[in-house]
Amino acid sequence: MNLFPFISRKIGQSVLSTNEAGRFILSDDTLPQIAKKADETTNLYQTGMAYDEESDIYFNSYIFDIARRNFIPKTIDYFMIIPTLRCNLNCTYCQVSRANEDALGFDWDDQQYETFIKFFDRHSGDTPKVEIQGGEPLLVYAKLEKLILTLRKLRPSCEIVICTNLQDISDHVIKSIKKLSIFISSSLDGPLKTHDRNRTQNIASAKKFYNNLNSCINELGHEKISLLPTIVDPRIMMEVYLEYKNLGFNEIFMRPVNYQGFARKKHSSSKSIGDEWSDSYLQFLEWLFNENETSDHKISETFFSLHAKRIFKAGYNSHVDFRNPNPVAKDYVVVNFDGKLFPSDEARMLDRIGIIDLSIGDLDYGFDDKKIGQIDDLSKLENYSQCQSCAYKPFCGIDVVDLISKHGTVDVNMHETDNCKMHMRIFDFIFENIKKNNPIFMKNLNLNLTGTYAEPHLTFGNVYD
């Protein structure tokens, strides 16, 4: 018997050992100690920690899962477009850098719509998703309607998401959105007061938002709407949860505020969110899990579920902020209001506030392969020395743009970055609770992996019963 190369980490009194394929064993003994016990041999094969000879079935499944974890589609299946930068709100932390509603020169003209359609047709896979951002895209809805019809002609199963602040939406537009089977994504920062403080700064506008949100829920149904809070004050996570629950949603995404755009100027404390945010977030998770235990209305949390899926589901690498490798412009691209292409939304913001030009081409001339190559080299955890000895590397992800945004360089000690701190805390939280076999945690883990609130029968290396 041979062990696959592994990395260990202490979890309380136990040892977690992981390998590159993302298989793991959680035990009171170290992996070499377990390997010495004859009656554990079958267990080590079957949990994916060992093999007999190269090219046997255990070896091949190990190789296969490494390939799955590293797989990135070859066609673009996610386009984020910004046909206008104009907006009718002025949020305190606006990440996107906005322009006033009546400003000129911040919209795609007809020629740019045409060029985008050609670009889309050339690069898109069979089942693309087009996320329409802004600014406020509903300001140009008539043009979008035409665009969407054309995209659907080119790729019939094309999924469309419009990200709107829902400040101003007519019944006519809601009806059209329903007819075209468009998804709506919007922001809600919590109860009316909080939402108003962060976004509308005018109670009447906040009320207008609520009315529009309710109209959309009634007309389109919850399944067509995703709502995202941007949590500025971690202590109000519980309030936000209650608000989402009252509105009938089954999912909440406690994403930390991003350190970009105007957020950089106004929320300077967001520079050291790592530990502060993790404390509040994990406290909230424990509270949420207990709520789920007693409430009939179970709510999953997207940031947690993302980490859980990265552990259990080899090949779950569709979340572009959290995967490894995270190559540029292979399956995801952002097209800005001026036709410039970016590897991510964050890169677009960095460009806008003049920190670094991370554009990777434009609609007229296509991709800048040289620049893409440079960024790609940095988009692998393999290139960061501190990650090489980390047991969570097979599950973790890399976000180069975020690194540059926060540190101005990629030459950093990864362990000191906010992202690393957050991810380590969440992975530790998951494995500590698995080790404790805490039933409430286990049910919530299952809820976030499968949608069913019940204790899972997943095996965790040592739990063969």
Added chain:
Amino acid sequence: MYMIELSLNILEIHREEDFVISVTAEKDNLHSNNSGTLADDKTKVSIEGNFAIGLSKPILDLSPYEIWIVFPKSKKITRFFRSDANSNTILLTEQCDQRCIMCSQPPKNYDYTHFELYKEAIALIEGPSVIGISGGEPTLFKTELLEFISDIVKIKPDIKFHVLTNGQHFSDEDINTLKALRKSIIWAVPIYSRDASEHDKIVGKKGAFDELLKGLNVLAKSSSILELRTVVLRENIFGISLLANFIGINLPWVQSWSIMQLEKKGYAVFEWEKKFYDTSSDFKILSKAIEISQARGFAVDLYNFPLCTVPSQFRKYCRKSISDWKSKYIKACMPCADKKLCSGLFEWYDEASGFKNIKALK
């Protein structure tokens, strides 16, 4: 309610050699030289206006287009292909090197390796189609079988095969052939437990599990499409979550995992109560296994599970799996609104010893 008979008896025939014909009820069947027309009395088939075959009894359920293989000496006809059937299968042999405790078709010493006739028959199929190959154990004739499929793929690339095999007869020498055919075959291979001795006990063959893993590895190395099949039994249901974990980790390339309910036929009839697990009374154990497939991200299908026996959130996995010629619905099903989507029950299903909770939906 009656069964569709796939084998017909001949009363009168004027040919001696085995042959293939297409049969329709239309007068102008022009599909090939060997195209027959069923007469209005449903007992006579004529070719180009001349009497060719007399059947022992009328055939009342002819599909719009059928392909028959006619064996004059034994006075038998095999209805090889029916255009509106939900499956068309070649039973290649009744020999088998396993003795599964629930085998619905216990092994016998008969083979039906009429590869040349099958080729002629498949040549008459129009458009894309899937041909099942089962046994017995079809890979007891592995070389001939792979040659046969290679020949068909050359002349009819839109014919796909679904081969049911115990997966224990592949070796590394087959890799190139399997690779060349990988887009044309789904290999459906049973696995009953992640525990070698439990699996071996169920299939009645010592060392089967280890051979199975070797065979599955050959299929993996040739990038073949793999469907795993597990019949639910009292003997293995308590380990089915462990099996799901095993598949998720050690067989990650699996295209789908079919979990199948037991068919009361063949060996399964003996000590039925010790084998059948009534999932209509307790689905919980299975739901855990399905959740593991969701968490690990591989596909599951439920075969031979009537919709009403499965909790609503898992019904999307139920397939209409029982071939039309051997399915039925019982009295309790009559008012059901979802019959058309449901697998129904096997023709030989026995209410007294079967599911406790069969009820009309909606």
